[in-house]
Amino acid sequence: MYTCSRLYVSRLATISAIRGACPAGGCMMSMCCDHRVMSSVGSIGLNEVQLGIPVPKYWGLLMAKLIGAKAADKLLLTGKLISPAEAKALGMVDQVVDKGQVLEAAEKVMAQLVKVPGGAVKATKISLREDFCSAWQKYYVEEPRMAWALLNSPETLRTLEAALQRLSSGNKGGQSNGRPAQPAARM
Amino acid sequence: MYTCSRLYVSRLATISAIRGACPAGGCMMSMCCDHRVMSSVGSIGLNEVQLGIPVPKYWGLLMAKLIGAKAADKLLLTGKLISPAEAKALGMVDQVVDKGQVLEAAEKVMAQLVKVPGGAVKATKISLREDFCSAWQKYYVEEPRMAWALLNSPETLRTLEAALQRLSSGNKGGQSNGRPAQPAARM
Amino acid sequence: MYTCSRLYVSRLATISAIRGACPAGGCMMSMCCDHRVMSSVGSIGLNEVQLGIPVPKYWGLLMAKLIGAKAADKLLLTGKLISPAEAKALGMVDQVVDKGQVLEAAEKVMAQLVKVPGGAVKATKISLREDFCSAWQKYYVEEPRMAWALLNSPETLRTLEAALQRLSSGNKGGQSNGRPAQPAARM
Numbered sequence: 001m002y003t004c005s006r007l008y009v010s011r012l013a014t015i016s017a018i019r020g021a022c023p024a025g026g027c028m029m030s031m032c033c034d035h036r037v038m039s040s041v042g043s044i045g046l047n048e049v050q051l052g053i054p055v056p057k058y059w060g061l062l063m064a065k066l067i068g069a070k071a072a073d074k075l076l077l078t079g080k081l082i083s084p085a086e087a088k089a090l091g092m093v094d095q096v097v098d099k100g101q102v103l104e105a106a107e108k109v110m111a112q113l114v115k116v117p118g119g120a121v122k123a124t125k126i127s128l129r130e131d132f133c134s135a136w137q138k139y140y141v142e143e144p145r146m147a148w149a150l151l152n153s154p155e156t157l158r159t160l161e162a163a164l165q166r167l168s169s170g171n172k173g174g175q176s177n178g179r180p181a182q183p184a185a186r187m
Numbered sequence: 188m189y190t191c192s193r194l195y196v197s198r199l200a201t202i203s204a205i206r207g208a209c210p211a212g213g214c215m216m217s218m219c220c221d222h223r224v225m226s227s228v229g230s231i232g233l234n235e236v237q238l239g240i241p242v243p244k245y246w247g248l249l250m251a252k253l254i255g256a257k258a259a260d261k262l263l264l265t266g267k268l269i270s271p272a273e274a275k276a277l278g279m280v281d282q283v284v285d286k287g288q289v290l291e292a293a294e295k296v297m298a299q300l301v302k303v304p305g306g307a308v309k310a311t312k313i314s315l316r317e318d319f320c321s322a323w324q325k326y327y328v329e330e331p332r333m334a335w336a337l338l339n340s341p342e343t344l345r346t347l348e349a350a351l352q353r354l355s356s357g358n359k360g361g362q363s364n365g366r367p368a369q370p371a372a373r374m
Numbered sequence: 375m376y377t378c379s380r381l382y383v384s385r386l387a388t389i390s391a392i393r394g395a396c397p398a399g400g401c402m403m404s405m406c407c408d409h410r411v412m413s414s415v416g417s418i419g420l421n422e423v424q425l426g427i428p429v430p431k432y433w434g435l436l437m438a439k440l441i442g443a444k445a446a447d448k449l450l451l452t453g454k455l456i457s458p459a460e461a462k463a464l465g466m467v468d469q470v471v472d473k474g475q476v477l478e479a480a481e482k483v484m485a486q487l488v489k490v491p492g493g494a495v496k497a498t499k500i501s502l503r504e505d506f507c508s509a510w511q512k513y514y515v516e517e518p519r520m521a522w523a524l525l526n527s528p529e530t531l532r533t534l535e536a537a538l539q540r541l542s543s544g545n546k547g548g549q550s551n552g553r554p555a556q557p558a559a560r561m
Contacts, residue, residue: 065444070278077221091445128431256502265490
C-alpha cells in the first residue's frame with residue numbers, strides 16, 4: 001500500500017489501462033493514476049464490504065476525492081461494482097474504448113501528457129496531492145492493527161468463506177466476462 | 188447537535204423519509220443519513236440566512252460534502268430552499284416519490300441495505316466519516332459562544348421578528364403545500 | 375496573494391465580471407468571489423504548467439473545491455484554458471452572457487445578493503471558508519522559498535523564454551479574441 005500513495009504523487013505521468021474486471025486493489029491502483037482508460041466490457045469498484053471486509057480508509061477517501069463523497073459513499077457502503085459506462089458517467093474512468101483499443105488509447109493520451117513541461121507538472125501534482133498522501137502514510141501505522149481485528153472476526157470469516165465457495169463453484173464464467181461474481185445490493 | 192454527528196457515523200443503516208417541507212434542522216438530520224427519500228411535493232435546504240441566522244458551520248460543511256462546495260455555497264449564502272426535483276438533480280436526495288409512497292420506498296431500500304455484511308459496512312462508514320465527525324464534535328465547545336453573540340445582535344432580532352410575523356399571518360397555506368414561506372433570492 | 379485569501383472570506387458579496395481572456399492570476403481572483411459572470415467569447419483557467427511554472431498550491435486546491443478534485447487535476451496538469459461554455463458546464467463560472475451584458479448581469483445578481491441579511495451571510499461565509507483560508511495563509515511563509523527555486527530552474531527559464539517569444543511575435547491576435555496563445559494538451 002505504501003507503493004500506492006507513492007504512485008499517486010509520482011513525478012511521472014501515470015495512466016491506467018484497464019481491461020475487464022477491476023475490483024478492490026486494482027481499482028485503487030487505477031485511482032492513483034492521472035488518467036484511466038477502460039475496456040467497454042468489465043467492471044470496476046471497491047467491493048470489499050460484499051466480502052465482509054471493510055474498505056481501507058484511504059482507498060475510500062481517494063474514491064470520494066475522485067467522484068465526490070456522496071457517490072463514493074453509495075458505492076462503498078453497498079460494495080457495488082459498476083459498469084464502464086457508469087464509471088465514465090461518475091468520472092471514475094476518463095475513457096471507455098473497445099477491449100482491443102485500450103493500450104493504444106492510453107498511449108495516445110500519454111503522448112499528449114509528456115509534451116507538457118515536466119518540472120511544472122510534477123510540482124503541481126505534488127501540491128495538489130501531498131496533504132492527502134501524508135495523511136495516508138501516517139495511517140500506515142494504525143491501519144494493520146484495526147484491519148487484523150476485523151479480518152479475524154467470526155462474521156468476516158463466515159462471509160469470506162461463503163464468497164470463496166461461490167468463486168470456486170460455478171461463477172468463474174461470470175467473472176471472466178467482466179461481471180462481478182456477486183450482484184451487489186441495488187439502491 | 189451532538190446527536191447528529193453520532194447519527195452520521197451510526198453503525199446502523201440510516202434512511203431519511205422526507206414528507207413535505209424539510210428546512211434547517213430537518214435538512215441537516217436527513218443529510219446525516221445514508222439515503223434520502225423525498226415526496227414529490229415539498230422543499231429542502233438550510234435557509235438560516237433568510238431568517239438572519241448563520242448556518243451552523245458543520246451543517247454547511249456537511250452539505251458541501253454531499254453536493255460539492257460550490258453548489259452548497261450558492262444555496263447557503265442565499266438561504267434558498269429547493270424543490271424535490273432540484274434536490275434530486277444536485278444529489279441532495281436520492282429518490283423522489285409520491286407522498287403516499289415515501290415510507291414504502293424507504294423500506295425497500297432498507298431491505299437491500301441490511302443484506303450487506305454489517306461489520307464491514309460499519310467499519311467502512313466510520314473510516315469515511317470519522318475525521319469529519321471528530322472535527323464537528325471538537326467544535327461543540329466553540330460554537331455556542333459565537334452563536335449566542337450572533338443570535339442577540341439587533342439585526343438578527345429584527346429579521347427574526349419579521350419572519351415570525353410573516354409566518355403567523357397569511358403564509359401558513361403556502362408552507363403546508365411544501366413551499367418555503369419566503370421566496371429566497373434567486374441567482 | 376494575501377489579498378486573495380482575504381477576498382475569499384470578504385464580508386461583502388463579491389462578483390467577478392469576466393470579459394475575454396482570464397488566465398492564471400485573473401482566474402484565481404475570480405475563484406475567490408461568490409459569483410462569476412463571463413462573456414461568451416474568452417477563456418479561463420490556470421495555465422501555469424504550459425509556461426513551465428507550477429500552479430500555486432492553494433490556487434489549485436481552490437479550483438478543486440470549486441469544480442471537484444478530478445476535473446481540477448485534469449485542467450491543472452495540462453495547463454488547459456477552457457471556453458466559457460466549458461467553464462459553465464464544469465461550474466467554474468455561473469453565467470455566460472454577451473460581452474456587452476457582463477456588467478449589467480453582474481449588477482442584477484448583486485441586487486439580489488444584497489437583499490439577504492448581511493450579518494448571517496457574513497458569518498456563514500466565514501464558517502464555510504475559514505479553514506481553507508487559514509491553511510492558505512499559513513502556507514505564505516513556505517511558498518516563496520519553493521517557488522523561487524522552481525522559477526530559477528533551467529527548464530522553467532527555457533519554457534518561459536519560448537512562451538514570451540511566442541507572445542511577442544504573431545500570437546497577439548489570437549489572444550485578443552479570447553483564445554489562449556498556446557493550445558493546451560488535449561486529453
